[in-house]
Amino acid sequence: MTQQKKHFFAADLGATSGRTILGTLTDGKIELEELTRFANNLIQTGGHVYWDIYALYNEIVNGLKVVARKGVEIESIGIDTWGCDFVCVGKDGALLRNPLAYRDPHTVGKMEKYFAEKMEKRKVYDKTGIQFMNFNSLFQLYAMKEAENTALDNAEKILFIPDALSYMLTGNAVCEYTVASTSQMLNPLTGDLDEDLIESIGLKRCQFGKMTHPATIIGTLTEELQRETGLGAVPVVAVAGHDTASAVAAVPAADEHFAYLSSGTWSLMGIETPNAIINDRSYELNFTNEGGIEGTTRFLKNICGMWIYERCRKEWTDVPQGHAELQAEAMKQQAFRSVVNPDDPSFANPTSMVEAIQDYCRRTGQPVPQGYAEICRCIFDSLAIRYREVFTWLKEMAGFDIHVLHIIGGGSLNSHLNQLTADCCGVTVIAGPQEGTAIGNIMLQAKASGTVSDVWEMRRIIANSIEIKKYEPKN
Numbered sequence: 001m002t003q004q005k006k007h008f009f010a011a012d013l014g015a016t017s018g019r020t021i022l023g024t025l026t027d028g029k030i031e032l033e034e035l036t037r038f039a040n041n042l043i044q045t046g047g048h049v050y051w052d053i054y055a056l057y058n059e060i061v062n063g064l065k066v067v068a069r070k071g072v073e074i075e076s077i078g079i080d081t082w083g084c085d086f087v088c089v090g091k092d093g094a095l096l097r098n099p100l101a102y103r104d105p106h107t108v109g110k111m112e113k114y115f116a117e118k119m120e121k122r123k124v125y126d127k128t129g130i131q132f133m134n135f136n137s138l139f140q141l142y143a144m145k146e147a148e149n150t151a152l153d154n155a156e157k158i159l160f161i162p163d164a165l166s167y168m169l170t171g172n173a174v175c176e177y178t179v180a181s182t183s184q185m186l187n188p189l190t191g192d193l194d195e196d197l198i199e200s201i202g203l204k205r206c207q208f209g210k211m212t213h214p215a216t217i218i219g220t221l222t223e224e225l226q227r228e229t230g231l232g233a234v235p236v237v238a239v240a241g242h243d244t245a246s247a248v249a250a251v252p253a254a255d256e257h258f259a260y261l262s263s264g265t266w267s268l269m270g271i272e273t274p275n276a277i278i279n280d281r282s283y284e285l286n287f288t289n290e291g292g293i294e295g296t297t298r299f300l301k302n303i304c305g306m307w308i309y310e311r312c313r314k315e316w317t318d319v320p321q322g323h324a325e326l327q328a329e330a331m332k333q334q335a336f337r338s339v340v341n342p343d344d345p346s347f348a349n350p351t352s353m354v355e356a357i358q359d360y361c362r363r364t365g366q367p368v369p370q371g372y373a374e375i376c377r378c379i380f381d382s383l384a385i386r387y388r389e390v391f392t393w394l395k396e397m398a399g400f401d402i403h404v405l406h407i408i409g410g411g412s413l414n415s416h417l418n419q420l421t422a423d424c425c426g427v428t429v430i431a432g433p434q435e436g437t438a439i440g441n442i443m444l445q446a447k448a449s450g451t452v453s454d455v456w457e458m459r460r461i462i463a464n465s466i467e468i469k470k471y472e473p474k475n
Contacts, residue, residue, distance in 0.1 A: 270300025
């Protein structure tokens with residue numbers, strides 16, 4: 001029996017670009033249609049770097065107008081974005097300023113100063129289980145307080161980016177759990193923002209929205225937006241507001257015994273656990289505990305991913321244009337001849353990534369790769385070995401057997417690296433979906449509407465809808 005089609009609208013916003021997507025669920029399958037695509041441009045002025053929150057809002061509205069012109073009746077709207085950044089809202093309900101971007105230099109040195117003056121480093125980790133990065137919201141807010149930032153000084157509410165955009169659509173302020181977990185202010189043991197951390201920077205818990213979990217309806221489009229878009233009182237859903245959380249929700253796993261690798265500019269390798277893992281070993285290895293769906297924790301580690309590869313591609317002028325041809329040439333080269341640590345600081349943002357790789361090999365007494373094929377092989381071998389290292393740590397701390405590694409995101413299309421990863425980690429690799437973030441966003445809306453019952457039904461639908469490839473270890 002054919003089921004009625006149900007349509008959902010997803011805004012999927014990354015640090016460089018965004019998209020609006022129409023997701024259609026019918027007969028136990030999901031289909032995606034891209035409606036609009038747009039740049040997410042940083043604004044540099046007055047010595048600071050800002051996001052243009054109004055431009056992002058306008059692009060979401062434009063996408064909704066496209067839906068209206070198509071005559072499609074959507075069930076709901078969901079927004080996912082990057083983490084850490086936030087918007088200040090005044091007593092009159094207006095946004096006080098475009099939000100500072102995590103790339104802004106105002107946090108340089110502030111993390112260390114916070115540990116020296118406010119709370120020691122290990123205590124912060126024990127409270128939050130979050131890895132230390134100087135742009136975490138805690139340190140951004142600390143830097144803004146020290147600078148006597150007028151937006152923060154007059155903030156009635158502080159809303160993370162997806163929550164701020166949902167607020168602009170509905171007028172209702174919430175604090176979505178997964179994106180809040182990136183702030184280094186959420187205590188996973190209590191499930192709420194930690195008052196000691198908030199008070200340490202001169203703020204109060206009431207300045208943040210009500211803690212809200214994924215697949216919760218926030219409100220409906222304001223009457224103003226209903227008139228502007230031509231749509232009705234469409235519900236806006238708090239999906240997994242942090243894009244990685246939405247992506248992990250889309251892992252087509254059959255049971256709990258899996259690890260995931262969200263492969264893109266960054267590679268995020270982790271597991272889903274019922275509780276946070278906060279101990280001496282996780283602290284030593286700088287693992288992070290971020291909010292997941294249905295009360296789970298995403299225990300993971302950041303790895304410098306395809307950033308190195310893409311930066312090299314920009315430098316080369318004599319390489320094959322297609323990824324498949326370039327990667328095939330790389331795999332003809334000698335295996336594991338030269339290996340780098342992708343997370344070495346020298347690869348963070350060098351003037352020349354090619355030279356950085358060659359210098360690293362020279363410093364460590366290895367053969368220096370020459371030409372694009374040898375350098376690409378070095379990158380892929382190095383990533384696979386780093387994945388093995390992190391995977392070994394995950395198995396050590398998981399508390400359960402890991403039977404499969406799911407690779408999602410754009411990097412899941414790299415069949416050569418997928419096979420190398422299976423070989424190095426000694427585990428079955430399943431690659432796909434590429435569009436994990438948008439799919440997770442849409443499926444969580446479907447859960448909010450009652451179209452699907454739980455995460456495992458979501459994952460069965462996803463597995464039934466996408467093409468996945470399996471890679472078995474060869475040795």
